[in-house]
Amino acid sequence: MDLFSALQTSVSGLQAQSYAISNISGNIANSQTTGFKRVDTSFVDLMSDAPPKREVAGSVLAQAQLTNTLAGNVISTSVPTNMAISGSGFFTVVQKTGDANGATTFSGANLYTRRGDFSQDKDGYLVNGAGGYLTGTNLDPITGQTTNTGLIKVGNASLPANASTSISYAANLPATPTTTASATSKKDVYNQNSAAVVIDGANQTGVKVDSTVAGAASTFVDNSIAGPSITAYTTTGAPLTLSTRWAKVQDAGTNPKQDAQWNLYYASDPTAAPSATDWNNVGTSFVFDSTGKMTAPTDNPIKLGDVKIGDYTFPGMTMSVGSSGLTQYADASGAVTTNTLSINGNSAGTLTSVSVGTDGKINGTFSNGTVKPLATVGIAQFANPDGLKADTNGNYQQSADSGPPLVGLNGSTLAGSSIEQSNTDIATEFSKMIVTQQAYSANTRVMSTAQTMMSDLLNVIR
Structure with missing residues (x-):
């Protein structure tokens, strides 16, 4: 390497270190920017074409080394x-491009970010602190089906x-x-042949305990045990209490052989x-061996028929006993x-709060206590995240090096009421x-040394 090459090499060193700084x-x-990924610097030597025994140290080239795969600390916030x-993964966002004549327009191309400080704007859309509008799929809270794909809107x-x-x-x-009766008369079985009970055919399944018959209801209560009590809802959302009682109408026996039956x-x-x-x-008679x-019954769900509470009738009510079912132990x-x-059904409800689930669902809690999914957050994965092209x-942005986006969390999870900090230390x-x-400083010293050597050479000529 001659002196001029030494000067050029030191200049490349100055440029590389300037890029690094x-x-x-x-x-x-x-360091305090939400979701920021630091840019490290890698150095590559540029060698001249020379025989092995004449190789000399070459110039240097500085290149950016992205750290998109390195996560920052996650901290909690008060924004749900x-x-x-x-x-791994990135939020998919778009940028607003205009707002004229009352119509907001957005860019058509997706951008990708780890900045998750999203909050609702005046129209109910989720936008982060850098102006990125979150995209994904909006869901119908009633059916759970997808209504549209694009900007996520929570709204009301x-x-x-x-x-x-x-x-x-x-x-x-x-x-x-x-x-109560068993405690006094040792009688466990309720006698449905009482005049207070309307009998439905030969199977001795009572239809109704008539409270207008003196002592009928109290006798029934004394010979039965409390069943489940739950709130049912009418078509207008009015709550009605469904109170039940179980009555054992037949004990199991061996002579004659018979199974236990409940109503x-x-x-x-x-x-x-x-x-x-x-x-x-x-x-329906519930039979146990x-x-x-x-x-019996063997069908599931079990048909309870029309259930009338007060002036309201629940038509075709059914009871599902699931895999564990009913037992008599x-x-x-x-x-x-x-x-x-x-029980299914609910009263009318308005949205009171939202939360983000680990599965990427934005869930809404309604005034009637119901929790329903409102949207699915758009998440994209890349085969080479460090190949993405950084934008402002x-x-x-997607690039040839990053590969195409793969939609979905694919093993990752989301944390609601949280943000990811910069990964800068x-x-x-x-x-x-x-x-x-x-x-x-060392490169500047090389330049000054090479300049001194050139001056000495010129002085020799003089």
């Missing part, structure tokens, strides 16, 4: 729509009232129920005392043990700054 400066400046990605969703039609129920009925009743007047209301039989397993308490109890405002950047400054 520029990256360090940018990293430090963005703030979100951070745990794992509402739920209409839905009438109850189905009960999910699983329980154990005690083999020996403890009733289920519900109160027709939820506001009256148990001994002052009619009790309607659902019209000697092992405590239910053998011995229980010292002599009471029903409820394992599962829920913390965004990235100040102490590390200061250490790199010291090394870079020393390398820069």
Whole structure:
């Protein structure tokens, strides 16, 4: 290498270290920028074409080294729509391009970012602090189906009232129920042949306990045990209490051989005392064998028919007993043990709050207590995240090096009410700054030394 080459090499060194200090400066400046990914610097030597025994140290080239795969710390916030990605992936966002004549326009191309400080704007759209509007799929809170794909809009969703039609129920009925009558007369079985009970055919399944018959309702209550009580909803969303009682109408026996049978009743007047209301039989006999397993009815869900509470009738109510179903095992308490109890239907509700789930769903909580998914956050994965082309405002663009986007979390999760901080470490950047400054100074020393050698050479000629 001649002196001129030495000067050129030192100049390339100055340029490379200048580029490195520029990256360090940018990293430090963005140490508090949400979702920022620091830019490191790598150096590549540029060798001249020469035989092995004549090779000399070449010039140097500085290149950016992205750290898109390195996550920053995740911290909690008080904004429920703030979100951070745990794992790989980027939020898909678009930029607003105009707002004329009351119509807002957005760019057609997706951008990708880790900046998740999203909050609602005046129109209900989710936008982060850098002006990136979150995209994904909006869901119908009633059906859960996709309504459209694009900008996510939370807005002011509402739920209409839905009438109850189905009960999910699983329980154990005690083999020996403890009733008021059993405590005094040792009588476990309710006598449905009483004049107070309307009999439905030869199967002895009572249809109704008539409270207008003196002592009928109180006798029934004394010979039965409390079943589940749950709130059902009418078509207008009005709540009605569905109170039930179980009556054992036949004990298991060996002579003659017979299975145990139970009947289920519900109160027709939820506001009256148990001994002052009619009790309607659902019209199905529940049969249990000697092992405590239910053998009838065999259909699931079980058809309860038209359930009338007060002046309102729930047509075609059904009861699903699930996989565990109903059993009849011995229980010292002599009471029903409820394992599962829920009912569909709801009153009308307005959106009161939102939250972000780990599965990428934005869920809404409504005034009626119902929680429904409102949208799915758009997440994109790339085979080579460090191949993305950096854009302004913390965004990235797809490039040939990054590969096409793969939609979905694909193993990653979201954290709501959280943001990801910059992955810049100040102490590390200061250490790199010291090394870079020393390398820069050394290159200037090479230039001054080469200049002195050239001056000495010229003095020889003189």
